[in-house]
Amino acid sequence: MEILVLGAGAWGTALAIGAGQRHRVTLRPRAAAQAAALAQRRENLSYLPGFQLPEGVTVADPGAGDIPALASRHDLVIVATPMAGLRDVLLQLRDCTRPVAWLCKGFEAPQTHPWGLLGHEIRAEVAPQLAAGVLSGPSFAQEVARGQPTALVAASDAAAVRDALVAAFHGPTMRVYANDDMPGVEVGGAVKNVLAIATGLCDGLALGLNARAALVTRGLAEMTRLGMALGARADTFMGLSGLGDLVLTATGDLSRNRRVGLLLAEGRTLQRAVESLGHVAEGVYSARTVVARAQRLGVEMPIAQAVVDLLDGRLAPAQAVATLMGRDPIAENIPPVA
Numbered sequence: 001m002e003i004l005v006l007g008a009g010a011w012g013t014a015l016a017i018g019a020g021q022r023h024r025v026t027l028r029p030r031a032a033a034q035a036a037a038l039a040q041r042r043e044n045l046s047y048l049p050g051f052q053l054p055e056g057v058t059v060a061d062p063g064a065g066d067i068p069a070l071a072s073r074h075d076l077v078i079v080a081t082p083m084a085g086l087r088d089v090l091l092q093l094r095d096c097t098r099p100v101a102w103l104c105k106g107f108e109a110p111q112t113h114p115w116g117l118l119g120h121e122i123r124a125e126v127a128p129q130l131a132a133g134v135l136s137g138p139s140f141a142q143e144v145a146r147g148q149p150t151a152l153v154a155a156s157d158a159a160a161v162r163d164a165l166v167a168a169f170h171g172p173t174m175r176v177y178a179n180d181d182m183p184g185v186e187v188g189g190a191v192k193n194v195l196a197i198a199t200g201l202c203d204g205l206a207l208g209l210n211a212r213a214a215l216v217t218r219g220l221a222e223m224t225r226l227g228m229a230l231g232a233r234a235d236t237f238m239g240l241s242g243l244g245d246l247v248l249t250a251t252g253d254l255s256r257n258r259r260v261g262l263l264l265a266e267g268r269t270l271q272r273a274v275e276s277l278g279h280v281a282e283g284v285y286s287a288r289t290v291v292a293r294a295q296r297l298g299v300e301m302p303i304a305q306a307v308v309d310l311l312d313g314r315l316a317p318a319q320a321v322a323t324l325m326g327r328d329p330i331a332e333n334i335p336p337v338a
Contacts, residue, residue, distance in 0.1 A: 002026070003168055004074040006067065006089060008034060008059075010047040010279065011103055012080025014141035019168055020056035026074065027053070028060040028067075030081070035061050047279065051145040067092045074098060076164045078135070083108055083282065087122050094127035099164040101133045101156070105189030106286035107293055115296050116289030118186040118230070120157075133161040134182060135169070136189045137240040138248035140255075144174070151175040153240045155185035177240065184236030187227035192246040193257045193283030194290050194304050195219035199250035200261020201310070201317055215303065216250050221332075222301040226290070229297040257283035264310065265317050287311055 001023040005016045008029035016027045029035040038044060039059040042052050053059070060070065071077045071093060079089050079102040086104055093100055107116030112125060123132050133156025144150050154165035154176050162178040170176040179185055198219065202211050223246070224237040236242055249255045260281050263273035274284060287308050294301045306324055309315040315323060 001076065001168055002074040003076045003078065004028065004071055005078045005080050007080035007085070008038060008044060008047070009080060009082075010044070010141035011139075011144075012078065013044045013048045013051070013053075014145040015078065015080070015103070015135075015169065016057050017051055017053060017145045018147070018171070018174060020054040022171060023056060023168060025057045026060050026070070027057055028062055028070065030062060030085075032061060032063050035059055048141055048145060051142075068096060071096045071098055071100075076101070076168050078103065080104075083119075083286070086119055087111065087126060090123055090130065090132070091126045094130060096127075096130060099131050099133070099158070099161040101135050101154070101161060101165055103135055104282075105136065105186070105193065106282050107190050107289035109285075109289060110292075115293045116286075118183065118190065120182040120186060131158045131161050132156065133158065133165065134185055134189075135165055135176075136185050136245065138244040140248070140252060142254060147173045149173055149175075151177065151240055151244070153177050153179050153185055155179045155182045155241070157182060179236065179239070179241075181233050181236045183230045184227050184232030185241040187230060187232055188223060188237060188241035188245055190286055191219075191223040191226060191290055191304065192242075192249045193281070194287045194307050195223070195246060195283075196249040196255050196257035197261040197264075197281075197283045197287070197307050197311075198303050198320075200255075200258035200263075201265050201320065202261070203258075204262040204265025205317060205321065207321065212251070216246060219250070219303050220246060222299075222303055226294050226297070226299050226301060229294075229299050256281040260284060270311055270313075283307075284311060 003025045005012050005027045016025045019025050077098050077100045083104040083106040102119050137152035139150050154162045156162050166176045199215050256277050260273050291304050291308050306320045310320045
C-alpha cells in the first residue's frame with residue numbers, strides 16, 4: 001500500500017514510522033529545511049527525537065510538485081497538519097479520488113461562520129465530494145513510534161475510507177476500529193484536550209483523586225451533551241475517541257494539555273506555560289472555540305467555561321475550582337446511550 005502523510009509533526013511522523021514497517025510511506029514536511037534534515041538524518045529531531053525512520057519511509061521535498069499530483073500517486077492520503085492548516089490542505093485535495101483522512105483534533109477558529117467548525121464540517125464546505133474521514137483515539141506519538149500497543153478509531157461516512165485506514169494501520173501493535181459517527185469522534189478529540197487542562201490544574205493544586213475522578217466523569221457528560229447537539233451518537237463517547245482519549249490525555253504524563261494545567265497551578269502565566277512545552281497544546285487554542293460552539297447550541301459546559309476563564313485570566317486557579325464547586329446542586333442527568 002502507498003501512503004502519503006502530509007505534515008511531519010510528532011503524530012504524523014509516528015504514524016509514518018509505524019506504517020513504514022509494512023507499507024511504502026511518503027512523508028512530506030511543510031518546510032523544505034525540515035525535509036532536508038529528515039532525509040539526511042532519518043530522524044525528526046524537532047518533534048520526535050530518538051526514533052529512526054524505517055526504510056519504507058521516503059521523505060518528499062515540499063518544493064518538488066504540488067499536493068494534488070503527489071496524492072494521485074498514493075492509495076491513501078493522511079493530513080497530519082494542525083487544525084489551523086486543515087482547510088487549506090482539503091481545498092487543495094478537493095478533486096482527489098483517493099481516500100483522505102486527517103489526524104488533527106479541535107474546532108477550527110472562526111472563518112466562514114461566527115463559530116468554529118469540526119473537520120467534517122470544513123470538508124463539507126471546501127471539498128464536499130472528497131471521500132474523507134478522521135483517525136483518532138488515545139495515542140501518544142512516542143508510544144506509537146516505539147511500537148507499544150495502541151487502539152485507534154477510523155471514522156468516516158464512507159466505507160472505503162474506513163477500510164483504507166484499517167488496511168493501512170491495523171497491525172501487530174495497533175488495532176483500528178471502524179466507526180461511521182464522524183461528529184462524535186471529532187467532538188471527543190476536540191473536547192478532551194480542554195478537559196485535560198482542567199485535570200492538570202486539579203492535580204497541580206493537589207485536590208486529590210476524588211476530584212480528578214469527578215472532573216473526568218462530569219467532563220465526559222459535557223463532551224457527550226455537545227456531541228449529541230451536533231448530531232453524534234451517545235455511545236460513541238463510551239469508546240476510544242471519547243472516554244478512551246479523555247482518560248489518556250487527562251491522566252497521562254506525556255499529555256501536553258495536562259501539563260499546561262499543572263504549570264498554571266504552579267503560578268506560571270499562560271505564555272510561559274505554553275513556551276515551556278516546545279510543542280502545541282491544542283486545548284489552549286480550542287477551548288474558546290469549544291465553548292463558543294456550545295453556547296450557540298445552548299449546551300452547558302461549566303468545566304470547559306472555567307478553563308476558558310482561567311486561560312483568559314478572569315479566574316485564578318483556586319477561583320476556577322471554587323466556581324465549579326459552588327454551582328447549585330442539580331440532577332446527574334447522564335445522556336442516554338441508544
